[in-house]
Amino acid sequence: MTTAPTDMTGDGASQTYWERYRHQPHWRNNDDEYTAAKLGMWLFLTTELLLFSGMFVAYTIYRILHADEFARASHYYLDWRVGAVNTAVLLISSFTVAMAIRNAQLNQQFWLKINLFITIICGLFFLVAKLALEYWPKYQKGEVPGGFFSYPGSHGYVPSDYDPLFLGVYWVATAIHGSHVLIGVLLLGWCLWRAQKRHFGPRHFTSLENVGLFWHLVDLIWIFLFPLLYLVG
Amino acid sequence: MSSTHNATADAHAGGHDDHHDVSYLKPKGGMMVTIWDWMTTIDHKKIGVMYLFASLFAFFLGGVFALLVRLELFAPDVATLDAAGNPIIQGQIFNPDLYNRFFTLHGAIMVFLFIIPAIPAALGNFCLPLMLGAKDVAFPKLNLTSWYIYVVGAIFSVVAIALGGVDTGWTFYTPYSLDTPEEHWQVTFMTLGVFILGFSSIFTGMNFVVTVHKLRAPGLGWFDMPLFVWAIYATAIIQVLATPVLGVTVLLLALERIFKIGIFDPSLGGDPVLYQHFFWFYSHPAVYIMILPGMGIMSELIGVHSRKKVFGYRAVAFSSLGIAAISFIVWGHHMFTSQDALIGAIFSALTFLVAIPSAIKVINWIATLYKGSIRFNTPMLYGLAFLFTFSIGGLTGLFLGTLSTDMQLHDSYFVVAHFHYVMMGGAAIALFGGIHHWWPKMFGKMYNEPAAMLGCALVFIGFNVTFFTQFFLGTQGMPRRYSTYVQEFTTLHQISTIGSWILLAGFLVHLATFIHSLMAGKQAPPNPWGGLSLEWETASPPIEHNFHHEPVVHYGPYDFDDAVPPFCDPADYPLPDPLPPGEKSH
Ligand code: HEM
Ligand SMILES: [Cu+2]
Numbered sequence: 001m002t003t004a005p006t007d008m009t010g011d012g013a014s015q016t017y018w019e020r021y022r023h024q025p026h027w028r029n030n031d032d033e034y035t036a037a038k039l040g041m042w043l044f045l046t047t048e049l050l051l052f053s054g055m056f057v058a059y060t061i062y063r064i065l066h067a068d069e070f071a072r073a074s075h076y077y078l079d080w081r082v083g084a085v086n087t088a089v090l091l092i093s094s095f096t097v098a099m100a101i102r103n104a105q106l107n108q109q110f111w112l113k114i115n116l117f118i119t120i121i122c123g124l125f126f127l128v129a130k131l132a133l134e135y136w137p138k139y140q141k142g143e144v145p146g147g148f149f150s151y152p153g154s155h156g157y158v159p160s161d162y163d164p165l166f167l168g169v170y171w172v173a174t175a176i177h178g179s180h181v182l183i184g185v186l187l188l189g190w191c192l193w194r195a196q197k198r199h200f201g202p203r204h205f206t207s208l209e210n211v212g213l214f215w216h217l218v219d220l221i222w223i224f225l226f227p228l229l230y231l232v233g
Numbered sequence: 234m235s236s237t238h239n240a241t242a243d244a245h246a247g248g249h250d251d252h253h254d255v256s257y258l259k260p261k262g263g264m265m266v267t268i269w270d271w272m273t274t275i276d277h278k279k280i281g282v283m284y285l286f287a288s289l290f291a292f293f294l295g296g297v298f299a300l301l302v303r304l305e306l307f308a309p310d311v312a313t314l315d316a317a318g319n320p321i322i323q324g325q326i327f328n329p330d331l332y333n334r335f336f337t338l339h340g341a342i343m344v345f346l347f348i349i350p351a352i353p354a355a356l357g358n359f360c361l362p363l364m365l366g367a368k369d370v371a372f373p374k375l376n377l378t379s380w381y382i383y384v385v386g387a388i389f390s391v392v393a394i395a396l397g398g399v400d401t402g403w404t405f406y407t408p409y410s411l412d413t414p415e416e417h418w419q420v421t422f423m424t425l426g427v428f429i430l431g432f433s434s435i436f437t438g439m440n441f442v443v444t445v446h447k448l449r450a451p452g453l454g455w456f457d458m459p460l461f462v463w464a465i466y467a468t469a470i471i472q473v474l475a476t477p478v479l480g481v482t483v484l485l486l487a488l489e490r491i492f493k494i495g496i497f498d499p500s501l502g503g504d505p506v507l508y509q510h511f512f513w514f515y516s517h518p519a520v521y522i523m524i525l526p527g528m529g530i531m532s533e534l535i536g537v538h539s540r541k542k543v544f545g546y547r548a549v550a551f552s553s554l555g556i557a558a559i560s561f562i563v564w565g566h567h568m569f570t571s572q573d574a575l576i577g578a579i580f581s582a583l584t585f586l587v588a589i590p591s592a593i594k595v596i597n598w599i600a601t602l603y604k605g606s607i608r609f610n611t612p613m614l615y616g617l618a619f620l621f622t623f624s625i626g627g628l629t630g631l632f633l634g635t636l637s638t639d640m641q642l643h644d645s646y647f648v649v650a651h652f653h654y655v656m657m658g659g660a661a662i663a664l665f666g667g668i669h670h671w672w673p674k675m676f677g678k679m680y681n682e683p684a685a686m687l688g689c690a691l692v693f694i695g696f697n698v699t700f701f702t703q704f705f706l707g708t709q710g711m712p713r714r715y716s717t718y719v720q721e722f723t724t725l726h727q728i729s730t731i732g733s734w735i736l737l738a739g740f741l742v743h744l745a746t747f748i749h750s751l752m753a754g755k756q757a758p759p760n761p762w763g764g765l766s767l768e769w770e771t772a773s774p775p776i777e778h779n780f781h782h783e784p785v786v787h788y789g790p791y792d793f794d795d796a797v798p799p800f801c802d803p804a805d806y807p808l809p810d811p812l813p814p815g816e817k818s819h
Binding site for chain 1: 367368369371372373375435438439440442443446447448473474476477478480481482484485488489492493494495496498501502503504507511778
């Protein structure tokens with residue numbers, strides 16, 4: 001879906017922002033600007049994926065080297081139910097953000113805001129669940145990465161030598177991911193604020209769509225992190 | 234079609250019409266206003282100029298540390314005992330710890346603050362939109378953002394430097410970088426600085442890829458682009474695809490130091506060689522981030538100043554992309570000594586592949602010179618210097634890529650000489666050639682040709698005296714990163730140090746010519762060299778919006794046989810006699 005041609009030089013006064021939107025002066029028309037912004041966003045998403053690839057490679061190598069310890073640690077420290085709920089929440093949010101973009105294209109201003117709002121709530125839910133149900137209790141029990149690991153074990157569970165390493169990978173991967181969720185929520189909030197001012201509509205929804213793409217990526221990365229970390233072995 | 238565009242664009246710019254014909258360098262008002270204007274500018278030309286000055290300043294800073302390193306190596310440290318039995322050390326100017334810091338700072342500054350941003354972010358920023366006939370890069374605000382990210386990253390690094398403590402080498406290898414005592418928080422600071430600088434590089438790369446795809450002038454097809462643009466495009470792809478890996482690597486290193494996450498720490502179950510793999514997965518492609526834009530400049534220098542169509546245009550263009558692709562699969566040649574023989578052999582074979590596109594370029598430049606109307610000026614001299622030094626750098630790379638010889642040469646001065654021949658002898662020499670080539674365009678002033686040629690000659694001589702000796706040192710067993718050596722090496726080391734002073738003299742001459750040109754240089758014509766690419770179709774310095782009208786392209790960037798260059802007298806640039814009908818020229 002692309003935007004309409006630019007040559008509608010109507011008088012801006014009576015129109016909303018998206019109706020009178022004009023490209024920046026170095027572009028030839030709105031369409032070029034829109035496709036360029038999307039190309040730029042895809043490139044950026046590629047860099048994000050590569051940033052996480054470092055974590056995935058580190059995980060894969062240590063998982064292969066210490067398969068049994070990793071499986072045991074995963075079962076013991078991580079509750080797959082929390083992960084599964086968070087996965088479901090993020091999936092829902094991906095759906096709602098896609099709907100929001102569709103709403104903008106169809107000029108359904110009310111539903112646009114509702115869908116963005118639900119997406120933000122889902123993102124916040126994810127973060128709160130992560131902090132309250134995982135990070136905080138783990139921190140208190142000493143189930144923290146590498147050198148600061150101090151969990152003594154219980155109920156016959158004796159931490160292996162590689163538990164600190166597993167937790168190191170877990171904390172770093174989820175924390176980098178979590179910071180992306182946070183940034184995503186902030187960006188969605190910005191979009192909601194702009195939607196409130198009627199910035200998005202059939203002729204202009206570039207930043208909304210790009211934020212949506214970013215949000216899908218954040219979601220996608222979690223889809224990989226969840227089975228790798230929570231469902232090992 | 235182009236005129237309609239302009240009509241709408243002008244109407245849109247509205248009140249800005251008065252800016253249209255004004256040089257981009259013209260101050261907007263009083264001093265504060267002008268400074269504010271530069272600090273908030275989204276004009277690619279100004280951002281390019283700011284990058285140029287910043288990276289030249291980094292070059293100066295890195296150069297000072299290099300001179301200090303060479304100074305320490307002027308004489309070996311010799312310990313004798315005095316009458317009371319206490320050791321007296323002679324020949325030592327800095328203690329070894331300080332020496333370690335100096336070469337670390339030299340390497341880190343030269344790589345991350347100078348050579349990586351210098352050509353793409355400075356000359357690329359300035360020239361790319363002009364060469365494409367565009368008004369700006371695709372994302373001007375992102376461009377300014379990337380400049381500020383660079384500044385913040387540079388401040389991080391420079392603060393770490395000023396406070397001392399970083400002595401890990403620019404490679405920050407674990408476990409050494411982890412063992413460096415905790416109170417040396419500067420190491421963490423420096424890695425964060427590198428992380429931040431990476432984003433600046435990524436944003437520049439993204440911007441350029443999109444610009445090349447989306448902002449070419451009407452009629453400018455992919456194969457009508459100047460080869461510099463192809464090179465910048467290939468570089469931008471590497472910047473986008475490799476830099477994030479450096480980002481996560483140094484981020485993990487910083488987290489390792491702060492939170493002891495264990496991924497690279499053997500005492501916590503991690504693996505330091507993993508760090509090396511991550512690091513070189515970025516840093517090998519990064520050496521092509523450094524050299525590819527230099528190769529792009531070379532095509533311009535050789536083509537324009539010998540007034541001949543660059544031989545094998547497509548081969549040169551595609552070899553840029555080829556180099557970019559191969560650069561991602563050779564990183565293992567930095568770990569020949571820590572991997573198994575089969576993997577080593579595979580990486581060795583892949584490494585040889587890089588030599589093919591590199592050689593294609595060199596041979597095509599030489600073929601371009603053949604029967605050209607060569608103009609002996611500074612850009613051409615730098616072009617010729619590059620052919621010589623880069624060839625040595627590339628060929629000695631093959632010695633290092635061969636498993637058996639690398640076992641001997643690895644971590645020796647041979648490696649130091651090799652990478653200086655490619656980075657300094659290749660990238661930096663191309664940069665200085667490019668600066669002279671585009672200087673009249675950037676600042677609207679000519680420079681003093683004889684003085685600049687003298688500077689170039691001094692740089693060339695000084696460079697070879699400094700670094701050619703290091704090949705001998707390396708083959709004889711002088712290891713890199715030591716502050717002292719056995720006395721047999723003294724003569725070679727002294728020649729090398731004296732060479733570094735000749736280099737210094739050369740750059741001081743350049744500095745003087747630049748300052749003289751800015752203060753009292755003669756006004757530059759729009760097209761002093763008779764170039765055909767689009768940046769020569771506008772005023773020198775360019776007007777604020779680059780072109781009066783969106784240019785429409787009628788001839789290729791090197792069609793010197795078919796076109797009289799814009800703004801040039803046809804008498805100065807006569808076209809060759811038409812061939813008798815039926816004969817083909819190429
Ligand atoms: C024909 C092309 C090239 C080949 C075959 C090649 C090969 C190699 C090899 C095998 C090494 C590892 C040596 C060792 O540590 O034992 C090396 C090191 C190095 N190369 Fe190249 N190289 C080439 C071009 C370049 C270029 C264009 C640059 C930079 C612009 C460059 C910069 C470096 C640097 C900085 C190092 C040293 C890294 C360190 O600090 O250990 N090389 N090269
Ligand atoms: Cu390499």
